[in-house]
Structures are given as C-alpha cells and as structure tokens.
Amino acid sequence: MKPSDMTVRIYRGPITESIHRFHLAVVNTDGALLHQAGDPHLLTFARSTAKLIQTLPVIESGAADHFGLGDAEIALCCASHNGEAEHVSAARGILGKLGYTHEHLQCGAHEPYHAPTAQAMREQGITPTTLHNNCSGKHSGMLALSAHLHAAPDTYMSIEHPVQQLMLEAVCAMSGVPQELMHLGIDGCGVPVFGMPIDRLALAFARLGSPAGLAEARASACRRIVAAVRKYPQFLAGSDRFDTRLIEVTGGRIIGKMGAEGIFALTMPEEGIGFVLKVEDGNQRAMYPAVVEALKQLGLLKESEVSALAAYHTPTIHNWQGTEVGRIQPDFQL
Amino acid sequence: MKPSDMTVRIYRGPITESIHRFHLAVVNTDGALLHQAGDPHLLTFARSTAKLIQTLPVIESGAADHFGLGDAEIALCCASHNGEAEHVSAARGILGKLGYTHEHLQCGAHEPYHAPTAQAMREQGITPTTLHNNCSGKHSGMLALSAHLHAAPDTYMSIEHPVQQLMLEAVCAMSGVPQELMHLGIDGCGVPVFGMPIDRLALAFARLGSPAGLAEARASACRRIVAAVRKYPQFLAGSDRFDTRLIEVTGGRIIGKMGAEGIFALTMPEEGIGFVLKVEDGNQRAMYPAVVEALKQLGLLKESEVSALAAYHTPTIHNWQGTEVGRIQPDFQL
Numbered sequence: 001m002k003p004s005d006m007t008v009r010i011y012r013g014p015i016t017e018s019i020h021r022f023h024l025a026v027v028n029t030d031g032a033l034l035h036q037a038g039d040p041h042l043l044t045f046a047r048s049t050a051k052l053i054q055t056l057p058v059i060e061s062g063a064a065d066h067f068g069l070g071d072a073e074i075a076l077c078c079a080s081h082n083g084e085a086e087h088v089s090a091a092r093g094i095l096g097k098l099g100y101t102h103e104h105l106q107c108g109a110h111e112p113y114h115a116p117t118a119q120a121m122r123e124q125g126i127t128p129t130t131l132h133n134n135c136s137g138k139h140s141g142m143l144a145l146s147a148h149l150h151a152a153p154d155t156y157m158s159i160e161h162p163v164q165q166l167m168l169e170a171v172c173a174m175s176g177v178p179q180e181l182m183h184l185g186i187d188g189c190g191v192p193v194f195g196m197p198i199d200r201l202a203l204a205f206a207r208l209g210s211p212a213g214l215a216e217a218r219a220s221a222c223r224r225i226v227a228a229v230r231k232y233p234q235f236l237a238g239s240d241r242f243d244t245r246l247i248e249v250t251g252g253r254i255i256g257k258m259g260a261e262g263i264f265a266l267t268m269p270e271e272g273i274g275f276v277l278k279v280e281d282g283n284q285r286a287m288y289p290a291v292v293e294a295l296k297q298l299g300l301l302k303e304s305e306v307s308a309l310a311a312y313h314t315p316t317i318h319n320w321q322g323t324e325v326g327r328i329q330p331d332f333q334l
Numbered sequence: 335m336k337p338s339d340m341t342v343r344i345y346r347g348p349i350t351e352s353i354h355r356f357h358l359a360v361v362n363t364d365g366a367l368l369h370q371a372g373d374p375h376l377l378t379f380a381r382s383t384a385k386l387i388q389t390l391p392v393i394e395s396g397a398a399d400h401f402g403l404g405d406a407e408i409a410l411c412c413a414s415h416n417g418e419a420e421h422v423s424a425a426r427g428i429l430g431k432l433g434y435t436h437e438h439l440q441c442g443a444h445e446p447y448h449a450p451t452a453q454a455m456r457e458q459g460i461t462p463t464t465l466h467n468n469c470s471g472k473h474s475g476m477l478a479l480s481a482h483l484h485a486a487p488d489t490y491m492s493i494e495h496p497v498q499q500l501m502l503e504a505v506c507a508m509s510g511v512p513q514e515l516m517h518l519g520i521d522g523c524g525v526p527v528f529g530m531p532i533d534r535l536a537l538a539f540a541r542l543g544s545p546a547g548l549a550e551a552r553a554s555a556c557r558r559i560v561a562a563v564r565k566y567p568q569f570l571a572g573s574d575r576f577d578t579r580l581i582e583v584t585g586g587r588i589i590g591k592m593g594a595e596g597i598f599a600l601t602m603p604e605e606g607i608g609f610v611l612k613v614e615d616g617n618q619r620a621m622y623p624a625v626v627e628a629l630k631q632l633g634l635l636k637e638s639e640v641s642a643l644a645a646y647h648t649p650t651i652h653n654w655q656g657t658e659v660g661r662i663q664p665d666f667q668l
Contacts, residue, residue, distance in 0.1 A: 003337030003339075005337075010595070010616060012379055012519040012520075012527070013517065013518060013519030013520065013529070014519070014529075015377060015517050015519070015529050016377075016378075017379050017519075017529075018378070018595050018596065018613075018614065018615050018616030019615065020615050021337070021615075043349060044349075044351055044352070045351050107654065108653070108654030108655045109654070110654055122456060133654065183348055183349050184347060185346040185347030185348070185349070185351075185659065186346075186347065186653065186657060186659040187653065188653045188654055188659075189653065189654060190654070190657065195346075195348075195349050195351075262352065280352065280615075281352050281353065281354050281355075281614075281617055281620075282351065282352030282617075283615055283616075283617060286615075319520065319521065319522045319523065319524060320443070321440075323520060323524065325519060325520040325521070325522075326519070
C-alpha cells in the first residue's frame with residue numbers, strides 16, 4: 001500500500017505524538033472520480049457502511065411492507081446504534097412483528113455504545129442482550145427477510161442463506177463489483193462483510209442517494225431508505241453520535257454512515273455524490289475530523305455546519321482527571 | 335513526517351483491512367545507531383517508558399532506602415500495572431511507609447487493566463480508587479521522593495516541584511537531551527511527560543542496562559532498578575501482559591516497557607543495547623507484534639522465545655461470538 005500524505009495529527013501539548021493517514025474517493029453516479037486523496041482504489045472492507053445497501057432487499061422483497069415496518073424500523077436496520085432504550089425497543093418491535101424474540105438474533109451481546117446507558121445498566125445489574133448489540137437492527141431486518149422468504153431462521157448468517165445471497169447481490173450491483181471479485185470476510189457480529197475498492201463503495205452510495213438510473217423497484221427502495229434515515233437520524237446511531245448529528249446539522253443534505261476500522265461512507269442525494277474515506281490504520285478517532293475537514297475543503301459543508309460539528313472536527317483530548325492535554329487536528333490540503 | 339514502509343497488517347479473512355506503520359531506533363551506549371527503520375529520530379513522547387528512568391532519583395536521593403522500599407516496590411514504581419490485588423497492595427504498602435493513604439495520590443482512578451479483576455470488582459460493586467490506576471506505583475514513588483525532600487506533598491505533579499525537576503534532570507541526562515530541547519506535555523495521570531527523538535530514548539535505555547560509563551551513584555541506581563524489575567516482572571505489568579512475559583521468557587536478558595500511544599522501549603544489559611519502537615498512529619495492537627518480529631529479525635530473541643511469545647507476535651482477532659475473523663501479521667524486513 002502506497003502511504004497517503006493526507007494526515008490527521010494527534011497533538012499532546014506542543015508536539016505531534018501520533019499521526020493517522022487516510023484515503024479518499026469521491027465519485028458521481030457513473031463512478032467517475034471527482035476528488036481523491038491517497039489511494040482512491042484502496043481495497044478494504046465496507047463493514048457497517050454496507051448496512052444501508054443491505055437493507056435494499058428487505059424492502060424490495062416485500063418483507064418490510066408484509067411485516068409493516070415503519071421508517072424508524074427501516075432506519076434501525078441501517079444502524080450501528082447506541083443501544084439506548086428507543087433502539088432496543090425498536091429492535092424488539094421488529095422481532096415482535098415476526099413472532100420472534102431477542103433469542104432469534106445471533107449477533108451476540110455487548111454493552112450499549114451509549115456510555116450513560118451502559119453505566120446505568122451496570123449500576124442496576126442489567127445484563128446486555130443481543131438487542132443492545134449495535135447491529136441488532138440489521139439482524140432483525142435479516143430475520144424479517146428470511147421469514148418473508150420462508151427460509152430457515154437459524155442459518156441466516158451463512159453466506160449460502162437466501163438472505164445473504166440477496167444482500168450480496170445488492171452490494172455487488174450497487175457498487176458495480178462482480179460477485180467473483182467481491183471479497184468476503186466475517187464481521188464483528190458474525191455475518192458476511194464485503195471487501196472492495198473504496199471508490200466502488202462510494203459509487204454504491206452515490207446511487208443510493210441518486211437512484212434515477214436504476215430499475216424502478218431498486219430505485220424506489222433506495223428512496224425509501226434515504227427518506228427513513230432522514231426522518232429518523234436518531235435511529236441510525238443515537239445521542240452524541242456523528243452520523244446522527246451530520247444528518248441533523250445538514251437537514252438531511254448529507255447522509256453518512258460509519259463502519260468499524262475507520263471507514264465512513266456518505267451520499268449527497270441532490271448532488272449525485274458518493275464519498276468514502278478510510279483511515280489507513282483503522283482508528284475511528286481520526287475519521288470524523290478527516291471527514292468534516294474534507295467536506296469543508298470540498299465546499300460541501302457550510303461554515304455554520306462545520307461550526308456545529310466542531311466537537312467531531314477538532315476534538316480535545318483529556319486525561320483521567322479531565323484536564324485537557326492535547327487535541328486532534330486535521331492536517332492536509334486536498 | 336516521512337511515512338515508514340515498515341508495516342504490521344490487520345487481516346480480515348483473505349485481505350488486509352488496515353495497516354500500521356512504525357519507526358525503530360536501536361543504539362549502543364554511545365547513542366550510535368546499530369539498526370533503524372522508518373525515522374530513527376522521530377520526535378514523540380516517551381510516555382510510561384520513562385518510568386524506569388524517573389525511578390532513578392527515588393533511589394539516588396536516598397528516599398527508597400530511607401523508607402525501606404523493597405525490590406517489588408521499586409518495580410511497581412516503574413510499572414503500568416494491571417491493578418491486580420498484589421499491585422494495589424504494594425502501592426498501599428509504599429504509601430503506608432510514608433504515613434500516607436490513597437487520598438494523597440493525584441493520578442485519578444480507573445478500572446484495573448486486568449479484565450478479570452475489573453469484572454470481579456463490578457460484580458461486587460467495588461469502586462476503583464487511585465490505587466488501581468496503572469500509574470499508582472509511579473505516583474507513590476514520587477510521593478516518597480517528595481517526603482524525603484520535605485517538599486510539599488500536594489503539588490508533586492507540577493513541573494516546578496523538586497520531584498519533577500529531579501526526574502526531568504534524570505531523563506535529560508540519561509537521554510543526552512538538554513533541558514531546553516526536552517518537550518514537555520501532560521500524561522494521562524497528570525504528571526509531566528517527556529518528548530524527544532526515539533533514538534535518544536533508546537540511549538537512555540542502553541545506559542540504564544549498561545551504566546558502566548555513568549557516575550557511581552547513578553550507575554548503582556540503574557543496577558538496582560534493573561535487578562528489581564528482573565526479580566519481580568509481575569510488578570512491572572502483571573498477568574497476561576507482554577512486558578512481564580518478555581522478562582520471564584528471556585530470563586531477564588531483555589527488559590522492556592510499554593507506553594501509551596504505541597511506544598515500546600527496552601534494554602539488553604549484557605549487550606549494551608537500547609531499542610525503541612513507535613507505532614506511527616499510536617495503536618498498541620501493532621506494537622507487540624512489531625517488537626517481537628523486530629527482535630527476531632535482529633537475532634535478539636531465540637526461536638523458542640519467539641514461540642513462547644506467539645500470542646503477542648501474531649495475535650488472532652475474534653468477533654463478539656468468539657469466532658476467529660482475522661489476524662495481526664508483521665509484514666516487514668529490517
């Protein structure tokens with residue numbers, strides 16, 4: 001991998017203690033590169049950014065309508081959520097419509113991402129369940145699709161299962177990557193993840209936001225997903241989360257999704273733009289500052305929006321006592 | 335910063351998902367570079383690697399003898415410890431010899447690094463104190479030095495305090511960096527940290543292990559620190575920690591210390607070698623694999639020792655369900 005000169009610096013006091021490098025691809029709905037930094041064809045995994053694309057067959061198949069999933073529930077299918085009460089409740093709601101419980105979810109359990117919720121659960125001695133897993137919406141959507149297809153509910157995570165085959169087809173079609181060239185791995189939550197060049201993932205996001213060139217059933221599903229996430233940004237991530245704030249601050253002009261290992265994908269539906277940024281070393285602390293700074297430099301965020309996102313753009317670093325000891329600073333020119 | 339081509343790869347399934355770059359300096363007791371990778375003069379903070387050097391004035395001043403500190407307590411002064419029962423007990427022991435309690439420590443409190451200990455404390459509803467902070471040994475040593483100097487115990491973290499001035503002098507003298515060129519920041523635990531080129535920190539470690547050229551009082555303190563850590567490696571870090579295992583596996587031939595933000599410093603007393611490796615992006619997950627592989631390639635670890643450290647050399651990555659989904663793989667040739 002050729003090193004990228006695009007960096008985000010970690011300052012401690014007067015000097016740089018560590019640096020992060022990133023790669024960027026910005027494309028139009030034809031997949032043509034509009035902007036790039038580092039290696040715009042870098043091969044890596046889409047991780048949770050793919051959730052918005054994976055939700056397409058849940059809608060196209062008729063599963064969402066059959067089970068009466070609302071927009072908040074559609075947004076939760078696309079989420080790496082915080083495990084706050086409303087997220088847990090919405091996941092339980094989807095499962096209830098299927099006649100299922102949290103025991104049907106195979107994503108595993110972890111503490112809620114939302115620290116105050118996790119702390120409160122600890123203090124009350126409440127053990128996290130699969131519903132608190134940040135992927136419980138995605139897994140609930142997979143179970144809805146599986147049930148609608150009358151497929152086996154217990155093997156839904158296997159790549160051979162009809163659910164995963166439909167999701168693979170959607171990710172391949174939207175990104176333009178043939179199935180034989182799509183790299184498969186296993187995610188933190190046990191289901192397949194998709195490895196492709198970052199400009200191909202950016203193309204999938206450009207098309208998601210601007211699906212005019214796609215077949216009508218797919219285009220309609222794209223519009224429904226974008227509308228659902230715009231209406232319920234809180235269900236895409238949650239309190240104090242960048243993905244949620246980015247939609248709120250831009251009034252839905254930008255819809256973006258983080259993934260593990262420092263990847264971020266976004267679409268600007270009215271501009272026909274897809275954008276993917278990957279921090280080379282996978283560290284999320286550099287991702288949000290780089291995304292905000294890149295959007296600012298490309299003229300895609302207004303000054304007032306950059307200001308509203310300052311806590312994500314140039315965060316301060318505190319020590320155990322709460323003293324400010326450093327800061328994170330984007331340091332690049334596109 | 336010029337990018338380093340020395341990398342550690344994070345594999346997920348068949349492909350590289352993220353990569354880490356590192357910089358390396360290996361020097362003799364004259365500070366001459368024996369081996370290098372990336373930028374051997376990279377400026378960064380020594381963080382907790384400096385604890386072994388900072389313990390010098392605790393001994394040289396007579397404080398350690400005056401308060402009757404034993405070798406396990408000296409080792410704890412050098413530690414980023416696990417917060418296991420024996421560490422907490424030893425820190426309490428040092429404070430007791432001063433007539434102090436954990437309330438005199440200003441390092442702040444955090445959960446023990448040792449996950450089973452932290453889990454047990456949660457289940458029993460025990461709140462962590464400053465004694466559990468990984469730096470409680472260092473802070474206890476600072477208080478011992480302060481008490482011996484009859485200095486104010488409540489301002490011991492300030493750079494103007496005699497304790498910090500003596501520690502600054504020791505770090506400067508051992509590394510050969512003049513005080514006016516030493517960069518100062520604030521650590522996670524509130525005390526000053528020292529910013530210098532990595533080859534200068536390596537020199538401090540070469541001299542720590544092979545102090546024959548130093549004044550007798552300092553050389554004697556170096557020997558006492560090395561002997562203490564060799565005798566009680568469990569007090570330098572703890573169960574399932576690399577720093578402890580490296581000493582155990584090599585029978586004390588190599589003594590190394592991790593620091594936050596991916597820095598590792600080691601000394602080989604019999605070889606007169608100091609070695610510092612810094613992961614550019616500060617991620618610890620790449621540090622241990624890079625250190626073991628570099629030591630292996632330089633012929634400084636035997637095959638059997640590399641095997642005994644396999645869990646740190648090429649760790650596997652598991653997901654929430656415990657399934658193996660990837661691995662960490664050093665990928666460089668020095």
